[in-house]
Amino acid sequence: MLELDNVSKSYHLDGVRKTILTNLTFAFPADRNVAIMGHNGAGKSTLMRLLAGTETPDSGRIYRHARVSWPLGFSGGFNGSMTGLENVRFVARIYGQDTEAIIEYVREFSELGPSLNLPIRTYSSGMKARLAFGMSLAIDFQVYLIDEVTAVGDTKFRRKSKAAFQEKLERSRVIMISHSKNTIKDYCDCGIFLSPSQLLFFDDIDDLVKYYQAVVGAE
């Protein structure tokens, strides 16, 4: 579904060159839910942005044979002076969705009620996360990219989110970054460990978690 072909990525900041990925070739297995783990700064989020297409690699190619979401768990795309509804309508439009159906779904799912008619800048971070999560679920993606979504809201909302997402997983796949062992085990069945020098693939999610704990715990 997603393939990296000889991908390299580095950043230049204040004269310092930071290499994130070097000549990486990897095909994400289709029909599997993949976890991405690694140290802080290993390039997990960069990899996610490359997969989504928000950033381009320095060299190499990335093939997307599926409808891939934007990196979720991030509400940076909201315009603060526009209302929740206006933001949802905008995203529905750029993805060519039925605007009213999306709004109905988000209204029902986010439980934000009349707040949806208020500007985003009046929202708490929890409210923003509810809106962002509802919006991404409303659009049918084949692959959801999730960057460290820590559970949002109260227990009731968390349970609802989890149920809604499990339902999605019957038809869609997920690629997820997380440091939490439980979250990873809940959603993923295989995974990769990313370090500056290499990418290790683990066919069994338990092996990945064990390896992660051994490497990170050893420090």
Add this chain to the structure above:
Amino acid sequence: MIKTTARELCTLQLRVIGSLVLRETRATFGTSKFGYLWAIFTPAASVGVLVFVFSLIGRHAPFGSSLALFFATGILVLQLFNELSNKLNTVFEANSALLTYPVIKDMDTLFARALLIMTTYAVIMVLFFGALFLLGMFDGPAYPERSIQAFFAACLLGLSMGLLNAVITSIWVTWIQVEKVLTRPLFFVSGIFYVPSSLPPEAMAALSWNPVLHLVEWMREGIYPNYNSAVIDRVYLFFVIMLMLLCGLAGERLLRKKRV
């Protein structure tokens, strides 16, 4: 595997630009109920001030019989250019959050903003010249096709300047201030409140370097039956537009990775 055809890419492009224009409209005019009125009031006020000052010192219109019409032909064109070059200058920075959505590229945000400004000014011009016509100060454009050409030339010059500005600002933020200072004299050197052809030849030669002056002259040749500009050089104007577009687009492509 999902095959993306040229047709699908075109509809995606139109969809993205369309949504961005709607969003930009909301952000520009939606903050107050008088947003639209303000857009029309600002150029009207500039023309009003000039008319007031010139009437006070007892001067006649430099060309034609109406002060308001003469100033409008200059000010509206200059403001269209200025609005594009200033507002596009900050467009990459202002919309960087939108790049969260992979379907949006920052050139889309630039084109969307440019489209909104152009449409706004088309409406402003029709309303303004229409009002002068109803008030009996204007007999209608002598050569409407020339006025329309002048409008689109102003859009192109503004767009290319705005793009170049945005690219420079993306590597050097101070350019936002520098550009403002550099373009301020345009009000005096673009023939807004005088007829360039009636100036001494040396002054004419110096002013003819300013591409905005050619835009104003072009507009007047469309509005008045016998304006006959001695300065206008459309080839030069398009040379400047093409040169700036080339530098702007090349700069955008070369610096794309640096911006993200």
